Amino acid sequence: MKVGGRTPGLRHRLVLALGLVALLVSAVFAVSTYLLARGYLLGQRERVVQHQAFEDAAFVQRRLRNTDADVSAVLTATGTPAGNTIILKWRGRWYASALDEGRDAVPAGVREQVADGRATGQRFQSADGPSLVVGVPVPAVQAEFYEIAPLTELEGNLRLLSGILIGGALLATAAGAALGLWASRSVVTPLNRVAVAAATIAGGDLDTRLPATEDPELATIVGSFNSMVDTLQQRINRDARLAADVSHELRSPLTTLVGSVDLLNARRDELPERSQRALDLVTADLQRFRRLLDDLLELARADGGLDRRPSAQVELSSLLRQVLGEVGRDPSLLTGADDVVVLADKPRLGRMFRNLFENAETHGGGLTAVEVSRVGSDILVLVNDSGPGIPPHDRERVFERFATGATKRGSSSGTGLGLALAAETAAVHDGAVWCTASPSGGAQFVVRLPEATP
Template sequence: MRRVRPLGLRAGVTASFTLGATALATLAALGTYAVTRDYLLDQREQAAVRQAFVDASSVRDGLRTSGVTVGDVLGAVSPPTGSELLVHRGERWYSASLQVGGDDVPASLSTTVGAGTAGVTWTRVDGEPAVAVGVPLPAVAAEFYEVTVTEELERTLLAVRTALAAFALSTAVGGALLGVWASRRAVAPLHAVAGTAARIAGGEPGTRLPPTTDPDLATIVGSFNSMVDALEEQIQREVRFSADVSHELRSPLTTLVTSVALLQRRREELPARSQQALDLVDRELDRFARTLDDLLELARLESGTTARERVSTGAADLARQALDGSGRRDVPVRGGGGAARVRVDVEQVGRALVNLFDNADRHGEGLVEVVVQRVGDRVRLLVDDAGPGVPPAERQRVFERFARAGSRGSLPGSGLGLSLVAETVRAHGGTVRCAASPQGGARFVVELPASDALVPADAGATAAPHGGGEPA
């Protein structure tokens, strides 16, 4: 069974205003029509009764004259337009017109008048509404009837119905428009909060909601800004703490590295087991130094203190420089052209690319190639390795700090390489993700804005990795 999606807030507010306005307009239109119809019918009926009594008096006076026939009397009376006169005397019906006869007089009215009481009723003549008035004439042993077709009243009621229907429809449309306006006003603060939150998440931590004079929103605005202030302060404390710890570790690390270097120069004087221990310490110190460098770089990226001049450069040239600088001159760079240019901090992005290359060598059985593409207003760099690939379930987690994919956690690496890649790319308004290479290995995809279609550097387009690979 297909599940019905609930209405959104704006649609719900608009629908409520529309339905409310339609219901009120319909009730008002029906009530107005009922009152108007009753009033017009009553007025028309009273006018018909007054006219019928006047005409009945003329007919009675005429019938009192000796030697005058009923037809002559009816012919002498001039009723209003649309009215027809009939007289029932004895067993015969007399009419001033051939259009209306005794059959057009309702039986209920004939019975009432025959009992000696004047009466009035509504009927239809040739499909048209009409009012019939009957007046007994006992002085001349006759019954007088006047049937008046009320076409003008029907047209008036039709005009009233049309006007009220148009009023109800216009009111419903007005209610819908009012609902749209009210829904926009209602969700405007939510859009402001969502937009501010998105800018903060995108790399603008100093963004705040503007102050408001609305007393109903002042509390929300103040609470949101206070929350963001507290969050930013906590993040800054963590960043400073990480930077301070990394910096404080520099001195003892430098001392250890110098000491190990001295021991390495007198390596031949040490026993074999001591040499093995020295090699182990040397490798771990090297790993420790790289981890410390990565931590410092991450701290600088998060605190925004790494801002350096960005220059426009060819993406293929940037990849080639990173390959040559890391001793990978035999790895090919395919694609790229004059249009595939990016405006970046060459040192930062070059280091990020080297981290991807190191990741491919350590965990992907070797770097295969780098491909540069121009896709719309973005420049894409594809880094392929020769490994078995990365399971889809782990492609996003590997961009986390110190994450280890699969059973390769024991392989060398600081566990921060891909985190640095993601932070660097994000700082340049780009994205990074991991997918499967056509050759079967892992493919890391870095997308950066083209230099002729740049977004603001601090827009912080989230480097949301849709997958991952093993961390460098």
């Protein structure tokens, strides 16, 4: 079932289900109670009226045996209950204890059965409301006796009973819905805690655990979840330590190789031309290898939870000009806001922008512009290049580790970790980085950082 085009949640389904069950049960109970009470009360009323009618008929019969009897006096002397009306047919004439009643007050079907010598009773709707008529043949005096009893009071009692039962059914439904609300909270609250804990863990806080519970039904889930997170944390820490150890162990031979290559480059002119070309290839690969090791160490530190949280206020424009100079570009490429301060780890933030600038230079046809702007309480840094741009379906994939492609942007000259490190660094600074199209048709990398409060 959908509400407003959306499938209702677990809480709404529980409330609705228990409310409907309570409504169904209370409705069945109310209808059954009303029908039983109505049948009992009407049956009792009919028996009372029938007994009264037979007694009154016997009384009238005894009085009418006197040929000089006054019919009106006889009817008055019967002593019928208040509200009851007696109608008598004697010697072809109709008499009644009430002035405005007569032959037409008795239903035709009842008159026919009494005329045939059969006593009968029937409920009908009179001008004064629901009534009950009992007809008794009195052949001893050639008379037909009818007694009409009003059922207005009984119907009023039944209406009151029905109102009470309907109110009880509504209260039971509300109680069922309230029970469903309470039950849904009891069910959904632990699920929400698990969802919040999972989101926190996914955000990088691997120390998050679910609190212990005394509920035996939830204790297993809580224990399993915390055990899973412990195992996950141990595996991540183990992998991070392995990457860090491997990267660290590779630094020593790499340093030796770099020193040897630098020595060869110092005597480059003494080498033959073929050896010089081989030396250039080795030098380029060593530089790429060194960048790869640095990136791996940085990622291992991030995965191992060794991130340094932003702790210093950094003037962003000055940092960007400094990084532009380090990558050999004119600081005049920087435009926009010039008095922006962010709370950051300056070395890591500088490394992030250097990766973005080098990515634009190496894979994007060259860095064309760097723009700083304010959007609310956030700072946006736009890095534009002059390359062919990145297809929309690849704009998220480029931030994956070791992501490469068939285009120049994914060539082998990069490590495949620069943009992944940029995303990690932005997240540590409570920001984000994403890719879109620049106005000139190339790629535009957007970095969002929160502005430092004074």
